[in-house]
Amino acid sequence: MAGFLCMMAMAVAACSSPENELYLFVGSYADATDPGISLYRFDPEKGTAEPVKSLSGIQDPSYLAVSRDGKFVYSVSETAVPDAKVCAYSFDKHTGTLSLLNEQKTEGSAPCYIWVDSKRRMAVTANYNGGSISVFPISTDGTLQPAEVYAYEGGTPGSERQAVPHLHCVYASPDECFLYANDLGTDRIYKYDIVASDKGLSLREGTPASFSLPAGEGPRHTVFHPNGKWAYLVSELSGRVAFMHYDKGNLAPVRFVEADTLHVSGSADIHITPDGRFLYASNRLKGDGIAIFSIDPADGQLAKVGYQPTGIHPRNFVITPNGKFLLCACRDSNVVQVYAIDKQSGLLRDTGKDIRVSKPVCLKLADM
Numbered sequence: 602m603a604g605f606l607c608m609m610a611m612a613v614a615a616c617s618s619p620e621n622e623l624y625l626f627v628g629s630y631a632d633a634t635d636p637g638i639s640l641y642r643f644d645p646e647k648g649t650a651e652p653v654k655s656l657s658g659i660q661d662p663s664y665l666a667v668s669r670d671g672k673f674v675y676s677v678s679e680t681a682v683p684d685a686k687v688c689a690y691s692f693d694k695h696t697g698t699l700s701l702l703n704e705q706k707t708e709g710s711a712p713c714y715i716w717v718d719s720k721r722r723m724a725v726t727a728n729y730n731g732g733s734i735s736v737f738p739i740s741t742d743g744t745l746q747p748a749e750v751y752a753y754e755g756g757t758p759g760s761e762r763q764a765v766p767h768l769h770c771v772y773a774s775p776d777e778c779f780l781y782a783n784d785l786g787t788d789r790i791y792k793y794d795i796v797a798s799d800k801g802l803s804l805r806e807g808t809p810a811s812f813s814l815p816a817g818e819g820p821r822h823t824v825f826h827p828n829g830k831w832a833y834l835v836s837e838l839s840g841r842v843a844f845m846h847y848d849k850g851n852l853a854p855v856r857f858v859e860a861d862t863l864h865v866s867g868s869a870d871i872h873i874t875p876d877g878r879f880l881y882a883s884n885r886l887k888g889d890g891i892a893i894f895s896i897d898p899a900d901g902q903l904a905k906v907g908y909q910p911t912g913i914h915p916r917n918f919v920i921t922p923n924g925k926f927l928l929c930a931c932r933d934s935n936v937v938q939v940y941a942i943d944k945q946s947g948l949l950r951d952t953g954k955d956i957r958v959s960k961p962v963c964l965k966l967a968d969m
Contacts, residue, residue, distance in 0.1 A: 621645060623921070624653075624697070627930065627937060627956075628665045628676060628963035637662040638676060639958050640697050643928075643966070645921040648939045650956045653697040659688055663962045664917075666717040666724065667692075671967045673743040674699060675724050677712040685710050687726060687737060689745045694969060705745040709733040709752075716771045716780075718795075723802040725771045727782060732766035734782050734791075738801050751804070755787040762819065762838060762866070763787070769837070770822045775829040779850040780804060783820040785837055789813055790820060790852060812852050814843070822870050827877040831901040835871040835882045840864055842871065842882055842894070844903055858903050860884060860892040870917045875924045879906075879947035883915040883929065891915065891929065893947050909949040912936050919964045926952075930961035937961050 623643045631637035636655035643650045663679040674690045685707045690699040709731025717724045717739070724737040724745060735748035753766040767786035773779065773795065782791040792807030814820055819838025825847065826832070832852055834843040840861025846853045860882040861868050867886030873879065873896070880894040880903060890910040894903040912931030920927050920942070927940045927949060937956035940949040 621923075622969050624671075624694070624967045624969055625650060625928070625937075625956075626665050626667060626674065626963075626965040626967065627958050627961050628662045628965075629958065630661050630663055630679075630932070630960040630962055631657075633658055633660040635959070638665070638674075638699065639961075640699070641956060642697075642969070643921075645923050645925060648926045648941060648952050648954050650937075650939070650954070654699075656690075656699050658701070660684065662688075664712075664714050665963050665965050666715045667965050667967045668717060668721045668743075669719045670721070673702075673721060675715055675717055675745075677707070677715050677726055678704075679711050679713055679729075681710045682706075682708065682731065685712055685728070685731070687712065687715060687724060687735075687745060687748075689739075689743055691743055702742070703744045705737055705747055707731065707735040708748060708750045709735055714770045716773065718773065718777055718802060722797075723795075725780065727768040727771045729767050729769060729785075732768060732786065734768055734771055736804060751782075753784060753787065753791070755784075755789075757816075763817070769820070772823055774847070774850060775825050779807060781823065781852070783823060783834070785819040785821060788816055788818050788820065790823075790834075792850065792852075794850075807850065814854065815839075815857075818843075819866070821868060824871050824873055824880075826873060826896070826901065827875065833871060833873070833880055833903075835860060835868050837868050838866045840866065840868045840884065842880070842892075842903060844901055846901075856902065858894070858905065861888075863888045869915065872918060872920050872927075874920055874942065874944075874947070875922060876944075878944075879942070881918070881920075881927065883911070883918055885914045885916070889913055889915055889931075891918070891927075891949065893949065895947055906946065907948045909940065909951075912938055916961075917963045919966055921966065928956075928964055930964050932960050932962055935959050935961070937964065
């Protein structure tokens with residue numbers, strides 16, 4: 602299996618590093634023979650990045666999950682069945698080396714998202730073209746066990762984007778008691794109870810089993826507010842952000858606001874600053890950029906305060922833990938852009954400290 606990997610050094614970082622530096626993992630669309638996962642050292646005070654290493658040997662590692670302890674990385678291979686899979690890697694923080702542990706088939710096409718619980722007992726993928734989610738128990742050594750697949754039905758016959766289920770995102774409630782799966786194809790959010798036992802974690806259908814959204818929303822990604830009381834959903838097809846109340850596992854939409862005012866059905870990702878004051882949503886296909894909203898601290902309502910143009914086809918983005926920078930993966934510009942966040946207005950400023958990388962799709966930060 603070792604021959605399957607090809608670790609290629611891009612640059613060797615200095616042995617000593619400031620305590621505040623972070624690791625930046627970049628997942629991309631890449632052939633297995635090309636670098637697919639790139640690793641950088643990122644300074645969250647200066648907004649600068651230094652390349653460390655890159656990893657080949659995996660086709661289209663378009664979404665990553667890093668374990669909370671930073672010792673393991675899990676990557677989807679967003680391909681069709683029978684090749685679609687998840688790869689588990691151990692990560693050596695001292696050398697910046699990823700080593701393949703094992704891989705497991707998703708049994709569902711185009712896994713586009715992966716979530717791992719905080720104690721590293723379960724990994725779950727959303728399989729976009731498979732219309733399913735795959736649940737992998739994780740062994741104590743970080744390896745993946747074979748998946749249990751949950752498939753869905755429904756859709757609107759004749760619809761271009763919603764004829765069948767398209768699972769796009771899986772995520773947990775703040776206390777990790779519930780798991781949710783966003784289905785772009787059927788305008789539903791599926792809900793599960795996360796059940797812990799001496800054998801690990803498992804899923805049980807929730808009550809209710811799902812939440813319905815207005816027809817044509819196309820739910821994509823969701824983020825919870827730091828206070829744990831509110832959740833915000835960006836829908837790819839409608840281009841709207843739904844503000845939802847969260848209570849004991851239940852999500853209740855309160856209001857919808859436009860993120861994509863051009864209505865081109867290309868909204869992608871959504872995140873909130875660590876202080877809970879501002880929310881950002883990326884939009885692609887036309888007028889590429891990031892919509893900026895303030896969050897009312899009293900009731901969670903959103904107010905649009907600006908729009909930041911970006912490179913071409915902005916996908917996933919991340920906000921540094923100190924709230925100073927937003928990093929945006931612009932797939933078709935082959936760049937990760939680094940924006941400074943104005944902590945008073947929430948507006949973004951392009952620092953010009955671009956990170957050049959081929960077809961970046963997913964960004965993850967981890968402590969060094």
